[in-house]
Amino acid sequence: MISVIVPTHNRREVLAKKLRALENQPGAFEVIVVADGCTDDTLEFLQQYKPPFAFHFLEITPGLGAANARNRGAGMARGDILLFSDDDVIPQPGWIEAHQKAHTRPRTVAVGRLELPPALRGTGAAELKGPRAFWWNITGNNTSLPRALFEEVGGYDPAFSGYGGEDPDLGYRLMRAGARLVFVREALAVHEAFDYQGQAIEKARQAGAAHVRVWQKHHDPRIAWALGVHPVLVSLKLALLPSFKGLLGARGDYELAYAWGASEAWNPPSAS
Structure with a gap:
């Protein structure tokens, strides 16, 4: 089973769009939303949300940043594979299955294809279309890896509590640990970059x-x-x-x- 880890902070509208896109995904998976210091109506929405997939959420107050939120979500996960995907990254059809199929060999880190809506192209927002991926492409947007490997390298470093740094730090440590990095074109998600x-x-x-x-x-x-x-x-x-x-x-x-x-x-x- 895949555990989808979704950190969120005061973006209820786009989070709801992401979760509803997940409702149409086949395959065995659970979703864990980590509300990181939310002061809007995110918690009320999560308390009322009843999806067709296994669903859990937790609240962190005060907010401590994406690295800590992802670690907390991973700590709740029951799946053997962790799939990290931020709240403003909208999965496209077949996303879960593509990540599941990528893990046929041990110590695989699968990086999915990430596209931008037309309004954000060329702005510097994250976009990855392949055909290869490197350690610095491992991000919390569209990356899956075995939970055991994530724990082996120590997870995300919560010292990177502001914007940036936590993803390449994790990617570098995974590379040093001998992870097998693959680009998965079929694992397509659109990075809406809500407040970008x-x-x-x-x-x-x-x-x-x-x-x-x-x-x-x-x-x-x-x-x-x-x-x-x-x-x-x-x-x-x-x-x-x-x-x-x-x-x-x-x-x-x-x-x-x-x-x-x-x-x-x-x-x-x-x-x-």
Whole structure:
């Protein structure tokens, strides 16, 4: 059985859309929603929701971030396979079955295909179409793995409590543990990125800083190059993007903010 782990924070409307999309999925699975510091009507909705699949939810107050919420959800799971998928990622037909079929060999980490709605394409929001996936593509959006492997590497690091960092940190540790990484084209989900348009630049800045912290944690220069936060890359981006970011369209602003966030993490301002 697959256990679908869904962290959520004050996004009842899009969470409801996700859960209703899951109602049409065949296969043996359960869904665990972790309401992380919700102050809207999410809890009232979850208390009244009666789906056709096995369903559990828990509340965390105060909210401690996605990494902690995913760990808590995994701790409740009864399935041998954990499928992490955020509240604004809408599964398409055959999603559960595709992830189930991917686990024919041990220590497999399956990364599904992730697409964006037209309004968000080119903004820097996460999108993955294959044909391959790498450790830095392992995210809480559309990734499944054996529960035993997740526990072996220690799960998500709750020290990454802000935006960004927890996914590549987990992906790197899974790679080091010898996980078999596969891209599953049939496991399609649409990343609606519910609040992305209004917060894209600030999220990019936070992600740049968080990815520097991933490198600082593991001290492997491959991380800095793969995540685009090596000081050489950051310096080049800061030198060139102010003049040429327009050539990248909407993504130019995202890339510049990402570089600024990384630069600030490399060179934190001294205390006055």
